[in-house]
Amino acid sequence: MRRLTLAAVLAMLLPVLFISVASAAVIRDFTFVPQDHAVDITFTADGYDSAVVYWSNSLEKGNMKLKSRDGIFSGTIDLPATYPGNNVAVTIKSSKGKELMKKTYVQTALTDIPAVEKAESGRLTGVxxxxxxxxxxxxxxxxxxxxxxxxxxxxxxxxxxxxxxxxxxxxxxxxxxxxxxxxxxxxxxxxxxxxxxxxxxxxxxxxxxxxxxxxxxxxxxxxxxxxxxxxxxxxxxxxxxxxxxxxxxxxxxxxxxxxxxxxxxxxxxxxxxxxxxxxxxxxxxxxxxxxxxxxxxxxxxxxxxxxxxxxxxxxxxxxxxxxxxxxxxxxxxxxxxxx
Ligand SMILES: [Zn+2]
Structure with a gap:
């Protein structure tokens, strides 16, 4: 159970933060909406009408080409093996390979599992x-x-x-x-x-x-x-x-x-x-x-x-x-x- 020190966490995050800041002007209004084993994304990219989205985590990776419609990009990242609580690294590049955005998101904290009604009778009635x-x-x-x-x-x-x-x-x-x-x-x-x-x-x-x-x-x-x-x-x-x-x-x-x-x-x-x-x-x-x-x-x-x-x-x-x-x-x- 090795715990990460604050310094180690900052060392990992700093490159991400710098890249995000440097490219903030191009990718705007990025949304990351977790679904069941998938994530819906949308964004705008000033000056681009096509882009490639790459994703990865410890279990799976992939990429997809997107074209903008009326200036908006939207798509679904399929993550069949990724469970709620996992991190997903997302990189957006231009069709010529220029990196426009790189960020890591948590897919979701936890699946919502609401309580069911107690059965009127069962093997554990009274317990x-x-x-x-x-x-x-x-x-x-x-x-x-x-x-x-x-x-x-x-x-x-x-x-x-x-x-x-x-x-x-x-x-x-x-x-x-x-x-x-x-x-x-x-x-x-x-x-x-x-x-x-x-x-x-x-x-x-x-x-x-x-x-x-x-x-x-x-x-x-x-x-x-x-x-x-x-x-x-x-x-x-x-x-x-x-x-x-x-x-x-x-x-x-x-x-x-x-x-x-x-x-x-x-x-x-x-x-x-x-x-x-x-x-x-x-x-x-x-x-x-x-x-x-x-x-x-x-x-x-x-x-x-x-x-x-x-x-x-x-x-x-x-x-x-x-x-x-x-x-x-x-x-x-x-x-x-x-x-
Ligand atoms: Zn334990």
């Missing part, structure tokens, strides 16, 4: 689930106590994974999956509490556990994506707490582990992913502070190219969400919350 998409898009930094009955503090920052292929931030991917999981749970008749529904609200780890408690959650599922220096590593992990005072009050360690295994097995069955497994430890602050069964789930490795791309596909998201729902149903049964 409240707290869904916790990990991290957020804004800076956070504080020391938090590890947990009740545990020693030490944890320095909570906004350090998070970034996709090696997609360049998407972990906080974007888990929010997207979290909002879809919320809907899948509502369709099973569950009540759902979210710890966050946007990128702009900082939430500490202790606060995440408090939100679950204040919402009277019966079950608490926490969504993350993994990151490691071994680029080949893949798989799903489920982390359950071990020995905080609160964790012991929820269940003895052996029972807690069986809950974690029920969740992992359901996720493995739904996705076909067999690598990974259940780990029980005191490493995660919000796990230690939870007063209900809690599970920190690593949905795949953003440091692995295949996992990273898979995590943003509709197909894998649907399967892994179904696995989590099935696993939570099984835990609810083991817990005596449902029959």
């Amino acid at each position: 409240t689930v707290c869904v916790d998409p990990g991290h957020q898009g804004v800076a956070i930094g504080l020391k938090e106590p590890m947990g009740p009955g545990l020693s030490g503090t944890h320095h909570t920052t906004n350090g998070q994974a970034q996709g090696t292929a997609t360049r998407r931030m972990e906080s974007v991917v888990v929010l997207e999956i979290g909002l879809k999981l919320r809907n899948a749970l509502l369709e099973e008749g569950a009540d759902v509490v979210m710890t966050r529904v946007d990128q702009n609200t900082p939430v500490s780890n202790v606060r995440r556990a408090e939100i679950a408690g204040e919402g009277h959650a019966d079950l608490f599922i926490r969504l993350h994506c993994d990151n490691t220096s071994n680029k080949n590593k893949r798989g799903i992990h489920v982390f359950v707490p071990l020995s905080s005072t609160y964790a012991r009050q929820v269940a003895d360690a052996k029972t807690y582990r069986t809950y974690g295994e029920a969740l992992f097995n359901a996720m493995s069955e739904a996705t076909g992913v067999t690598k990974g497994g259940v780990t029980q430890n005191n490493s995660y602050v919000a796990n230690n502070w939870a007063t209900m069964p809690t599970f920190l789930v690593e949905l795949g490795y953003m440091s692995n190219k295949d996992d990273d791309i898979m995590l943003s596909t509709e197909e894998y998201q649907t399967k892994v969400i179904q696995g989590m729902v099935n696993g939570l149903v099984e835990v609810a049964r083991l817990r005596g919350l449902i029959e």
